[in-house]
Amino acid sequence: MMASxxxxxxxxxxxxxxxxxxxxSHSNPRFKTLVVPARVASVFPKVKSQSSDSKSTTAIDFSxxxxxxxxxxxxxDRFRLPHVTDIFPDAASMPSTFCPNLRLVSLRFLRNLSVxxxxxxxxxxxxxxxxxxxxxxxxxxxxxxxxxxxxxxTSAGAECIDPGCNWVEQWVHRAGPRGTIYFKPEEVKAAIxxxxxxxxxxxxxxxxxxxxxxxxxxxxxVGIPFGYRGFSDQELTEVPLSRRVVQNIHLSGGxxxxxxxxxxxxxxxxxxxxxxxxxxxxVLGGNGTHAGANAIHNECCKRRLKVSIIGVPKTIDNDIxxxxxxxxxxxxxxxxxxxxxxxxxxxxxxxxGIGIVKLMGRDSGFIAMHASLASGQIDICLIPEVPFNLxxxxxxxxxxxxxxxxxxxxxxxxxxxxxxxxxxxxNATDASGNTVFRDIGVYTQQETKKYFKEIGVHAxxxxxxxxxxxxxxxxxxxxGIFCTVLGQNAVHxxxxxxxxxxxxxxxxxxxxxxxxxxxSHPKLVDSNSRMWHRCLTATGQPDFI
Numbered sequence: 001m002m003a004s005x006x007x008x009x010x011x012x013x014x015x016x017x018x019x020x021x022x023x024x025s026h027s028n029p030r031f032k033t034l035v036v037p038a039r040v041a042s043v044f045p046k047v048k049s050q051s052s053d054s055k056s057t058t059a060i061d062f063s064x065x066x067x068x069x070x071x072x073x074x075x076x077d078r079f080r081l082p083h084v085t086d087i088f089p090d091a092a093s094m095p096s097t098f099c100p101n102l103r104l105v106s107l108r109f110l111r112n113l114s115v116x117x118x119x120x121x122x123x124x125x126x127x128x129x130x131x132x133x134x135x136x137x138x139x140x141x142x143x144x145x146x147x148x149x150x151x152x153x154t155s156a157g158a159e160c161i162d163p164g165c166n167w168v169e170q171w172v173h174r175a176g177p178r179g180t181i182y183f184k185p186e187e188v189k190a191a192i193x194x195x196x197x198x199x200x201x202x203x204x205x206x207x208x209x210x211x212x213x214x215x216x217x218x219x220x221x222v223g224i225p226f227g228y229r230g231f232s233d234q235e236l237t238e239v240p241l242s243r244r245v246v247q248n249i250h251l252s253g254g255x256x257x258x259x260x261x262x263x264x265x266x267x268x269x270x271x272x273x274x275x276x277x278x279x280x281x282x283v284l285g286g287n288g289t290h291a292g293a294n295a296i297h298n299e300c301c302k303r304r305l306k307v308s309i310i311g312v313p314k315t316i317d318n319d320i321x322x323x324x325x326x327x328x329x330x331x332x333x334x335x336x337x338x339x340x341x342x343x344x345x346x347x348x349x350x351x352x353g354i355g356i357v358k359l360m361g362r363d364s365g366f367i368a369m370h371a372s373l374a375s376g377q378i379d380i381c382l383i384p385e386v387p388f389n390l391x392x393x394x395x396x397x398x399x400x401x402x403x404x405x406x407x408x409x410x411x412x413x414x415x416x417x418x419x420x421x422x423x424x425x426x427n428a429t430d431a432s433g434n435t436v437f438r439d440i441g442v443y444t445q446q447e448t449k450k451y452f453k454e455i456g457v458h459a460x461x462x463x464x465x466x467x468x469x470x471x472x473x474x475x476x477x478x479x480g481i482f483c484t485v486l487g488q489n490a491v492h493x494x495x496x497x498x499x500x501x502x503x504x505x506x507x508x509x510x511x512x513x514x515x516x517x518x519x520s521h522p523k524l525v526d527s528n529s530r531m532w533h534r535c536l537t538a539t540g541q542p543d544f545i
Contacts, residue, residue: 062162071161071168081173081512084182084308084497087301091497093180097217098495099133137176137492143511145170145322157529172322175489175503175510182497183308185217188279190494192241194255195227195263195285195292199316200331201475201483202284203249203256208487209282210246216495222276223256227285228263228292231272238276250483253474261430266295273300273307280308280494286315287519288433290502294515297500308494311502311515312486316471319364319522322513323504327486329367330478332360332470336371339466340413344377347409350460354400354410354448358441358465361415362434363522368415369535379403379410380541382440384417385525386532388544390447396544397451404452404459414440416467441465485510 060067084091149167150158161168190213194202206223213221223239224230230238239257249256263269273281273296283293290311297309313320318329336359343355359368365383372378380396382388389395396412403410416437423438430436445463452459475483482505489503489510501512525532 060162062164067162068166068168072170075170079172079514079517081498081514082297082301082500084306084499087304088306091182091306093182093497094184096136096177096179096181096495097185098177098181098215098492099135100215135177136179137174139173139178139496141174141176142171143174143506143509145172145506147507156533157526157531172506172511172513175493175512177492178496181216181495183279183495185495186219188213188218189220189222189277190218190280190282191222191224191238191273191276191278192257192282193224193227193230193284194257194259194314195283195289196259196261196314197316198254198259198471199314199328200253200335200471200473201327201479202254202259202314203246203252204475204480204483205284205312205314205327205487205490206241206256207246207250208484209491210241211243212488212491214243216491222278226258227260227289228269229260230257231269232264250480251474253472263292266292266299269296270299270303270305274303274305278307280310282310282312282490282494284312284314286313286317287320287522289314290515290519293502294500294519297515300499308497308499310490310494310499312490313502313504313518316367317361317364317522318366319362319524320504321518321520321523323506323518323523324508325482325505327479327483328475329370330482331473331476332367333370333374334476335470335473336367336466337375339464339469340371340375340377340411343462343464344375344411346462347411347460350409350462352404352408352452352457352459354404354412354459354461356412356414356441356445356448356461356463358414358416358439358463358467360467360470362417362437363524365415365418365525368413368418369525369532372413373531373535373538375413376538377411378413378539379407380412381535381539382412382414382418382444382544383525384415384420386418386527387421388419390419390422390444390544391451394542394544396444397448399542399544400448400459401452401455401457404457412444414444416440419444 060071064070146159150160150165152158153160153163153165158165192206192209194206210221221241223241225236225239226233230236246256281296283289285293290313293309293311300307300309313323313326314328315326316328316332318326320326336357339357343357347353347355359371361367361384363384365385368381368383372381380399382396390397392398400410400412419440420437423440423443426436426438428436441463445461448459448461486503493501493503493512498512500515502515502518503510503512504518
């Protein structure tokens with residue numbers, strides 16, 4: 001699984017400088033090393049010998065004159081999308097029933113007036129088609145995965161395949177409606193499930209999946225309540241869904257279907273899918289949820305079930321590999337501004353005021369970094385990928401003392417997963433199997449108060465944790481559009497016959513990815529990336545090691 005992450009992760013850094021500022025050096029090793037989980041593969045890639053699910057790997061021989069061709073072939077093999085014809089080679093296909101410029105009118109008009117069901121004798125076997133409509137995606141359409149040619153491994157943020165940083169094109173499958181479908185809409189029963197924690201945009205995605213399914217002609221749509229738990233808990237019943245039900249749910253935060261972590265085993269879930277006669281399952285969740293979706297897909301293939309399992313990445317932390325972003329992230333960054341601004345006002349208005357804001361980000365510091373950049377009010381940004389010390393002459397607390405002496409106030413933004421090495425590690429895990437982190441925000445607040453008391457300097461420390469306020473809010477306009485497109489493309493992928501895939505944005509275009517390729521580990525902030533350097537420039541913070 002390790003090689004299924006990225007071929008192009010590098011840990012190259014900048015040449016250490018001797019620049020000193022206010023007594024703090026910017027030549028910290030964080031500019032030279034990307035801190036990644038132990039399970040992440042080495043800098044240069046290993047090529048899988050078989051498919052994405054293969055555990056055997058072979059190292060790339062860069063001395064082989066044909067290594068680029070072999071690399072491309074292996075990449076194409078790993079990013080090939082699982083299809084219904086893999087299990088059912090003779091699966092029947094049919095012309096698509098998706099054509100918005102005709103079907104939206106007929107479907108809404110006929111249903112709203114209750115004159116006729118679109119699939120009656122007036123529309124034998126299909127909706128009327130627009131033969132001239134050219135809105136379908138060709139199966140051979142591709143999206144370029146990487147767009148920057150790095151001329152050297154020492155370039156900031158360089159993502160290289162080989163030590164020479166040679167350019168090799170990497171293409172992924174373009175998302176969208178196909179002209180041929182592999183499910184008869186009038187026979188399909190589709191289900192939607194939302195797993196994990198809350199995230200802005202869940203209702204937007206649910207709504208658009210339902211609307212797009214109806215445009216295809218699906219009439220049997222249900223929601224599975226409270227995540228994977230809903231497949232086994234006898235007290236939880238399916239939630240019938242239709243356009244009428246979901247019409248205005250995007251105006252509220254949360255999830256119409258409810259969320260939960262954990263759930264029954266894969267076999268029990270697939271048993272439930274069989275019993276409920278579900279043909280399409282749309283799974284909204286993060287890395288763990290997608291791992292479950294991939295296991296469900298594999299079990300369905302093992303049982304030779306014609307069920308399409310489609311993932312929609314839902315993680316407020318923006319930590320899914322290969323994708324530009326995940327839904328809810330933009331809203332989280334925007335809502336975090338309220339907390340940061342409140343902390344700034346508190347700190348700026350108090351004598352020796354210090355505001356500390358803790359934001360989401362277990363393994364990845366994208367929210368803290370982007371929120372700090374957006375606000376212009378942060379003096380110190382602390383993220384999981386960049387180690388730091390609180391105490392000591394180059395520690396965070398010493399720098400806070402300097403800020404109090406020179407500015408009179410300071411604001412700190414810390415991601416929830418930052419500085420966990422400074423805290424006693426708990427042995428507990430949550431229902432999803434994630435390690436329960438100690439509260440770095442509270443710890444930083446306590447240590448700050450203690451430090452200033454010990455040195456005899458007054459400090460008025462205020463702490464804000466807006467986590468649940470951000471998670472529960474409604475998606476903003478940017479995320480609303482993003483969720484709409486993700487929901488539509490999830491349905492298109494299912495009708496195209498794909499399964500075991502997820503949909504996301506890649507270089508501003510929408511693409512399908514095999515699930516194993518995006519779940520090997522969380523996407524991390526590269527401490528040598530231009531974005532992190534921009535954050536350091538904005539905050540003016542030094543090194544804390």
